[in-house]
Amino acid sequence: MESENLYSENPVMNTNLSEVLKVWGIDYNDEKVVLDPYYATDVEIKKEGKKTFLSRLKIPNNNKNDGIMKNLKSFNFGSAGYLELAKQEGVEAEILLKSSKKASLLDLNKLLEINDLSSLITYYDDENTKEYPLIVKLKGEFNSAFVEPPSRIIGKKWTNDHKIHSSKEAEIIAVSDVDFLYEGFWAKRTYENGLKPVIHSVASNGDFVVSVIDYFSGRDFLNALKSKKKKDLRVLSKISDYINEIGTVYKKKEKMLEISLLELRKKMNEIMYGGKDVNNLSNDLDTLKLLDSEIFKAKREISILREDMLNKVNIMLNKIIWINTLAMPLFMLFLYFGLFLLKRKK
Numbered sequence: 001m002e003s004e005n006l007y008s009e010n011p012v013m014n015t016n017l018s019e020v021l022k023v024w025g026i027d028y029n030d031e032k033v034v035l036d037p038y039y040a041t042d043v044e045i046k047k048e049g050k051k052t053f054l055s056r057l058k059i060p061n062n063n064k065n066d067g068i069m070k071n072l073k074s075f076n077f078g079s080a081g082y083l084e085l086a087k088q089e090g091v092e093a094e095i096l097l098k099s100s101k102k103a104s105l106l107d108l109n110k111l112l113e114i115n116d117l118s119s120l121i122t123y124y125d126d127e128n129t130k131e132y133p134l135i136v137k138l139k140g141e142f143n144s145a146f147v148e149p150p151s152r153i154i155g156k157k158w159t160n161d162h163k164i165h166s167s168k169e170a171e172i173i174a175v176s177d178v179d180f181l182y183e184g185f186w187a188k189r190t191y192e193n194g195l196k197p198v199i200h201s202v203a204s205n206g207d208f209v210v211s212v213i214d215y216f217s218g219r220d221f222l223n224a225l226k227s228k229k230k231k232d233l234r235v236l237s238k239i240s241d242y243i244n245e246i247g248t249v250y251k252k253k254e255k256m257l258e259i260s261l262l263e264l265r266k267k268m269n270e271i272m273y274g275g276k277d278v279n280n281l282s283n284d285l286d287t288l289k290l291l292d293s294e295i296f297k298a299k300r301e302i303s304i305l306r307e308d309m310l311n312k313v314n315i316m317l318n319k320i321i322w323i324n325t326l327a328m329p330l331f332m333l334f335l336y337f338g339l340f341l342l343k344r345k346k
Helices: 019-020 106-112 117-123 205-214 221-226 233-274 279-346
Strands: 034-036 044-047 052-053 083-084 092-098 105-106 133-138 142-145 170-175 178-180 185-190 198-203
Touching: 105 106
Parallel strands: 034 178
Antiparallel strands: 034 105, 044 052, 083 142, 092 133, 133 170, 185 198
């Protein structure tokens, strides 16, 4: 089934992805995006020509499945633009990532009208929420087009003139169009006259996709260890290095949070004991409420940070204990086997 999306001044896009996913029982609606206030991930943004990293990963427990992309032989990051089944049977699909159960949908035409990320919250429907597939791995034979998307020419219809048939079975990652309300990762907050919060978008769907694909490709040490993608005899030293890295990163973050906390308390003291004019009392009270909320948030972040650091270090220590527990018996078994072979040779 081909569907035409006419919105704004953008050209028409054709897709048969809905039919592909329907084979596996997944409803696909290319006129909706997923809003999820309970899900966030690492994003990479560029600011003033420099790369800036926002470093916290929050993935729902039911989605943890390290190394799930380990069988991919090649990876081409882009958009098929048009996707259909080459034959009606034989397609396999696996949900790699789901939203939280508190996600809702937003009409695409409403999203296109939004200029400020903060206004997304007005469209969040907390009474009609459910869990949605965000990333699906498809395996089968497909026809696709737009390996290199044509230029967006207003008024000209996108076609599938250069449709490509996969020469052999292919694996494709289909990613939902996703937007998140979690301000700490997708927006930055500034203040006009020190009072009115203004929220600016700092990341895009592209950042989200790159980050999640990076996470699920198992590139970091822990994912590689769990999925058995690489074997390294220096496991103990790697674990030790990882523990030191965790400590360094978390201490740096904690110090930044504590500095922020001190600055907030200083501002609060200036308002409370600075002999402000009575006429400004209303504004000062509003500021106090805001500062009190920010202080509580900073304290909570420090607490979560410390707990997270301890959990990660404990995981590493448990690995060391587990490896040490096995090391001696394995060594003795190896030694015994070696002596046995020597005796047989004699």
